[in-house]
Amino acid sequence: MISKILSPEFGHFTLALACCLAGAQFIIPLMGSKVKNNRLMALASPLAWGQFFALALAFACLITAAITDDFSVQNILQNSAADKPLLYKITGVWGNHEGSILLWAFILAFFGAIVSAYSEHLPLSLRAKVIAIMGGSAAGFELFCLTTSNPFLRVWPAPLDGQGMNPLLQDPGLAFHPPILYMGYVGFSVPFAFAVAALLEGKVDAAWGRWVRPWTVLAWALLTCGIALGSWWSYYVLGWGGYWFWDPVENASLLPWLTGTALLHSALVVEKREALKVWTILLAIGTFSLSLSGTFLVRSGILNSVHAFASDPARGVFILLLLAVISGGALLLFAWRAPTLTQTGIFTFFSREGSIVLNNILLCTMAAVVLTGTLYPPFIQLINGQTLSVGKPFFDNALIPIALVLFLAMAIGPVIAFKKGNLKQTAKTLSVAALISIPCIIIAFIYLHQILPSLATGLCVWIILSACSDFIKHIALFKTSLGNTINRMAGLPRSFYATYIAHIGVAITVLGIVGMAASQQKIVEVPINTTIHLAGYDWTLTNITDRQGPNYIATEAVIKVSKDGQPITWMVPARHYFQRQQQVVTDVAIHTNFVSDLYAVLGDSKNSTQATPLFVLRLHYNPLAPWIWIGGLIMTIGGFITLTDRRFRVGSPAHRKKAKDI
């Protein structure tokens, strides 16, 4: 019954409807603000909601088709099969090009709707412009979806069963990673819309900074979470023991993260001091442009990648046009209107603003390095046909020195006062932390024998400890009564906590990355009941069994891990053989104690005979590995704590009234 109503044709229709509504959402409010007609401008919000509901219906139609195994739909046929588990039938909807574009458009419409819900306190003309810009970009993507990547196309005659999904993608981590990552990417459309609207209005002030900052933080937190999830997925699914491969797709997500982090900080300066306005506008435009170009250049196949779906030249051309219109248009507007924005706030170098300027310069430099490393190989191929690649050594050599300076700024910056810092006081807050972190550098050097990672370790310890010592100073721990301390703790603004939590998150991630540099691994081909020694652990292969999974056959190895005779854990790495695709997927076994990971992979043995069965095992000991993702999670939490800060709600009449009611 539901599948009759939510048919692919209905989905196709609602997608087209959404596209029209998005077009109206772009044109009508802008016209309204031109002719100063309040009623036209007020139409922005209902149109945004209408577009959102239309796209939600389209998305529901595609999911319905996937659940009910409607193989007459080309997209379902190519990516699904009747025996696929239900979860992956649903999540498989966005595991391919067409579906992921629809998801992208849907999230964009979703952000348009929540922006219109949470912007009632904004001046009418600014609000109308912001929603109109969101509508304009959404219209572009929906048009792209309709013309070149329509997920609702039918096939005749309808085959009995689908072609199935890449088994590698059948994993819960990957199922939820794209939506969160996309929410991060698309979230930056809101600061972008605010920036373009501000250029149109010709006015950027502290209030603008306050309005745009929560949206930036939200997008940043989601993007951080998405990147961390993706990295965690490649760590435990791909089974190479690595977590970041400097693959174009990964770089494409790192670029907006770097500039988005810069935007997050510079918007703070706009809000507090009304300085860095022009720069912030440019960053907002740049960040969204990078989000767009990243995903879409990859999807169009311009950047070759393991993640890329099938490419099609028509799509590439459309995407380039869309990019040219959105980013190019915004930049033109910027060139035209930015000089009219007036600068006010004055600050000295040794101030919070000064440190944020340094942060911005460094983050943008890092983004430039990553961009160069990503685009250089395709560029050279185009120029002289030489094929080359740029990998981890390049990025390590070029990025680590810049990152070290950034960490230095991260430790010092938050302690300095706005406008004009006090050198003496700052030094007093930081000195104890600095004294403790110096021995850390030496200890790290003894373990790692490398200077730069050891320095990074020391700086990260410094970041964490200086955050703690500033916190202790603010709550006057042991200097006043306990009650007073607790009062002070409660009185500190949420964003104070959020800053330090996010910074500590970064430090923990970096410590994890440094720790991984000391990882150990061993590959062996052994018979059953052999014990292997690695990193002080005894790994004993005790048994191998076969098991039937939902759509695969699993070969599982049982490994007993013990240390100094004490049993620690049983690990079960496996190989899943998917009959339909005739593909083997390795299932990694990981045992973590949150300080280090034991990581085991079962390989396939070519020397094995009936008489003496042999099994290939790859064992890893990864110190501090879990911290990489724990740090990402802490950063995300820091971002969400900022969102709850009271200051973002001040100025919103609706909320103030509610507070009075209570």
Place this chain on the structure above:
Amino acid sequence: MKRKTKRLWIVLGAMICFALAITLILSAFSNNLVYFKAPSQLINHPTAKGTTIRLGGMVVANSLHYSHHDQTPTAEFKVTDGQAAIEVHYTGILPDLFREGQSVIAIGSLDQNNIFTANEVLAKHDETYMPKEVAEALQKSGKWDPKFGPPPDADTWDHMVKPKQ
């Protein structure tokens, strides 16, 4: 400090940072660019020993075997572009999609005995897929042209024309 001087300082700071970044990028490029080579290119124009390159081609059918050293298996196979074949040694688990007669990319370096020691072997997700670099190398060697259908069958890669040395 006047605003203009301040802006000058900021611009100067940004310029210094930019110059540093360029230096870092160039120095990192000079040491860490990894070029792609097909086996015949590598044999005709050998690189300095120890230079990391990406070697791409087809795995010669029936060339894969393992040697053992202290419980550690080393995979040994030949990679060819139809003109020349190079012996590749790889200690590690070959990717799930590694097949004889299919395309592969090995990242590593050539040693004195013309043996390529790989520290990473890549076989792409799809068994019908051929890395762009390999396809181009095969076309250049005249062994296969995509205009004339799918790549040749794995078995035909057995009979290699040995390069003259």
